[in-house]
Amino acid sequence: DGGITQSPKYLFRKEGQNVTLSCEQNLNHDAMYWYRQDPGQGLRLIYYSQIVNDFQKGDIAEGYSVSREKKESFPLTVTSAQKNPTAFYLCASSPFLIRDVSYEQYFGPGTRLTVT
Amino acid sequence: ILNVEQSPQSLHVQEGDSTNFTCSFPSSNFYALHWYRWETAKSPEALFVMTLNGDEKKKGRISATLNTKEGYSYLYIKGSQPEDSATYLCAFPPSESGGSNYKLTFGKGTLLTVNP
Numbered sequence: 001d002g003g004i005t006q007s008p009k010y011l012f013r014k015e016g017q018n019v020t021l022s023c024e025q026n027l028n029h030d031a032m033y034w035y036r037q038d039p040g041q042g043l044r045l046i047y048y049s050q051i052v053n054d055f056q057k058g059d060i061a062e063g064y065s066v067s068r069e070k071k072e073s074f075p076l077t078v079t080s081a082q083k084n085p086t087a088f089y090l091c092a093s094s095p096f097l098i099r100d101v102s103y104e105q106y107f108g109p110g111t112r113l114t115v116t
Numbered sequence: 117i118l119n120v121e122q123s124p125q126s127l128h129v130q131e132g133d134s135t136n137f138t139c140s141f142p143s144s145n146f147y148a149l150h151w152y153r154w155e156t157a158k159s160p161e162a163l164f165v166m167t168l169n170g171d172e173k174k175k176g177r178i179s180a181t182l183n184t185k186e187g188y189s190y191l192y193i194k195g196s197q198p199e200d201s202a203t204y205l206c207a208f209p210p211s212e213s214g215g216s217n218y219k220l221t222f223g224k225g226t227l228l229t230v231n232p
Contacts, residue, residue: 042120042222058219102148102209104162105220
C-alpha cells in the first residue's frame, strides 16, 4: 500500500540531546513537509522540500534541521537549540505536477516527542 | 502569518443531527482552500481542495461551500454519525507562496463529537 510512515510513534529524549525523526513515503511525491502540533494550536510548518537536495524553512524552523537526499525520505532533526521540543510532529507529502496548483497533502501517523 | 479562523472550536451533536462549521480566511489573493479530517489516533486526511468562488463539493454526507469574495467556507455534515467524530481542519496557501500548497496555513480546527 502507498503511504507515509513515521517512526517511532513515541520518542523520549533527555534535554540537550539531538534527536532525528524519520519520515518515508512511497507515493512518488516530490514535495514533503514537517509540521508541529501543540495543544490549542493549528499545525505549524517547520520545513518543506519541493525536490531532492532542496528544502526551505517554514514558519518555525529555528532549532530544527532537515535533509532531502532521497525522494522518499525527509528526516527531521530536533536539535538542542529548540527551546520547546516536546510536541507532536507530523510529516506530509504532496505531488508537484503543476506550479501554482494546490494539491492535497497526505499525512503520516505522527511522532510524539517528549524531552525531559 | 495569515489568520485562518475556524468556529466553533468544538461541537457536540446527537447521532442523526446535521451540523456545519466555518472557516474564515483573508479574501485577498485567494488561491485555494483545503479541508482535512483528523480522527483520533489516525492521520489527517484530505476531504476537499476548493479553488473557485461558489464552488460546492460533496463526499458522501459531507459537503463544503466556498465564498472567496467574503472569505469563508462552510463544511456541512448531514445526518451525523459517531464515526464522523474528528477534528476538521481548514488550510490555505498564503499569497506569498505563489498559490502553491507548500506553505499551507492551518486553522486550529473544529472538534466534532457525535454522541450515539
